[in-house]
Structure formats: structure tokens, C-alpha cells
Amino acid sequence: MRLFFALLMMALSLSPVFAVEPGEVLDDPVLEARAREISKGLRCVVCQNQSIDDSNADLARDMRVLVRERLVAGDSNVEVTNYMVSSYGDFVLLKPPLKKSTYVLWFGPLLIVGLGILTLFIFYRRRRKLVAAPPEGLSDEERQRLDALLKDEE
Amino acid sequence: MKRFMYLLPLGIFLVIAGYFAVGLTLNPRDMPSTLIDQKVPAFDLKPIKGSTRGLSSEDLKGQVTLVNIFGSWCVACLTEHPFLMEIQAQGLVPIYGIDWREKNPDDGPKWLARRGDPYTLIGDDPESKAAIALGVTGAPETFFVDKHGVIRYKHVGPITPGIWKRSLWPLVQELRKQ
Numbered sequence: 001m002r003l004f005f006a007l008l009m010m011a012l013s014l015s016p017v018f019a020v021e022p023g024e025v026l027d028d029p030v031l032e033a034r035a036r037e038i039s040k041g042l043r044c045v046v047c048q049n050q051s052i053d054d055s056n057a058d059l060a061r062d063m064r065v066l067v068r069e070r071l072v073a074g075d076s077n078v079e080v081t082n083y084m085v086s087s088y089g090d091f092v093l094l095k096p097p098l099k100k101s102t103y104v105l106w107f108g109p110l111l112i113v114g115l116g117i118l119t120l121f122i123f124y125r126r127r128r129k130l131v132a133a134p135p136e137g138l139s140d141e142e143r144q145r146l147d148a149l150l151k152d153e154e
Numbered sequence: 155m156k157r158f159m160y161l162l163p164l165g166i167f168l169v170i171a172g173y174f175a176v177g178l179t180l181n182p183r184d185m186p187s188t189l190i191d192q193k194v195p196a197f198d199l200k201p202i203k204g205s206t207r208g209l210s211s212e213d214l215k216g217q218v219t220l221v222n223i224f225g226s227w228c229v230a231c232l233t234e235h236p237f238l239m240e241i242q243a244q245g246l247v248p249i250y251g252i253d254w255r256e257k258n259p260d261d262g263p264k265w266l267a268r269r270g271d272p273y274t275l276i277g278d279d280p281e282s283k284a285a286i287a288l289g290v291t292g293a294p295e296t297f298f299v300d301k302h303g304v305i306r307y308k309h310v311g312p313i314t315p316g317i318w319k320r321s322l323w324p325l326v327q328e329l330r331k332q
Contacts, residue, residue, distance in 0.1 A: 046291060046292065058255055059285070059286075062282035065281065066281075066283070084286075087188070087286060089188035
């Protein structure tokens, strides 16, 4: 009996995880594929870090159904996404769009890497200069001090 | 300059700590509504069971109104409900209701029959049609709509007497003047 349950649990964990319920799936496989693609890019606003395609939340389900309804009504993928953005804002997009207010987000990391490379470059150039020009021998003054110190020690 | 370099890690730490201090205390559910200063999106909801009139976006014109998203399943709506009754009893401002995602069409009417109905009109929204159009993420949410049918403010969470007195009631009066 135990073994049976263990195997059952394993079988369950192996099956792919879909939140999409059988009743929601469209008959037209092309439209359904488009619906899946759109759903994967839309954030579930309840659970926030899942797409509506992954989420079991009630609102996510209603959003999936709405996506499908609009596709059936003849909307393009962009039109469906734009409809969701018009009510929830860019927040509903899992991938933030590239625009003026998100430049820092998209290019900030590049800028920081650039600064890092520049810092390294300057650091190594300075060090090479130091290595290239080895210090000159001791000056007379230094030699006298060194002698004095050595004598002290004796 | 070099003398103070040893303070640099401390400085970096303070900056990061500052960001965390602010960032970790923000509420991730507080999302700016894109619909502020936009016309109420068009919707037309059927009446709830036992009622004859539903709610459409056309009803929200001509006067300042509140549109409250609620559901019998929603615990926070229960805390808010007695105060909505008070607003209605005092005739402060008409409240329109959207009964959101009832699993059973009887649930909403039963809930209202038991606790009282503060709403002028109620629309039934079992499939989140109006809720999604309004960018609702949870209940309760309350929209403040001016006389031109433009959304001017969205309050997320229950309306408490304190918040009402401090900011929401002054807002209603301000909107009436315009």
C-alpha cells in the first residue's frame, strides 16, 4: 500500500504542471497556442510572481478566459496584451517594456559593468607603470640613515 | 581623500541599508492604478439574483459616486460593511456595488439580506469582466468617480472611519465642488 502511494506521488509529480483547466481550452489549436503564449507573458496580479498561465488563482483563471474570448473575437496578440495593460498597467507584463522610464532598469547593469571594466583598466595601467619603472637605488641620505640604523643594532 | 577610503564600505552599507529600509516596508499590493483620471471603462453587468436592475458604466454619471468591489467570500469586506451602511444611512454619497466572483449566485443576495444592503445599484460579476476592466486585484476596492464618469481615486482595502474622515470624505467634497 505504501509503495503504491509512493509511486502515485511520483507519477503525479512527473506530470507537467498546467493551471489551464480542460474547460478553458479552445477547440482551435492555433488560437489556443496563441492564448498560451499571451498568458505566459501576463502576470497574475494576485500572486504577483507567477504568470496567469501558471497560476491557480481565481482571477488568473478569469484573465485566461478573457484572453481566449478576445482571441476568438478576432483580437491580435498585441491587442489582447494592450487591453490588459490598459487596466492593470505595465505591471501586468512579466517582461517590462523598453521605454524612457525603464531605461535605468535595462541599461543600468550594462553601465555598472562598463564602470567596472574601466576601473580595472585604470588599475592595471597604473600598476604596469609602477612595474615598468622600478624604484631607483637609495639616495645618499637614505644610505646614511640605513648605515646608522644598522650600526645601532650591533 | 585616501585617508577616508576606509569609510567607503560603511558608506556603501548605509546606502544599501537605506534602500532596504524603504523597499522592505513598501506594500507590494499598493499598485498605482493606470485608470486614475480615465473614464470608467465600459461595462454592463446583470443584476444579482432577486434584483431587477444591474449596473453599467453609464449609471456612474451626473454625480460623485463610489464603486465598491465586494463579495460574500471576502473577509475584509465584512469589516468594511458596517461603515458602508453608515455612509448610506447618513446619505453622504451613493455607493454602487460590484458583487465579484460569487461561486453560487445565491451567496451575494444572502450575504446582503443578512447584513444589510448599502448599495444603490449592484452588478453581478461572476467572471471578473468588470473587475478586470477596472484593474481590480483584490476585494474590497473602492473607486471614486466624479460627475463626468471619470475615475479620480482608488482605495485598496477596507474603508475605515479614520481613513474616511482624514482623506476620503474630504476627497468626495472636493470632487463635488469641481
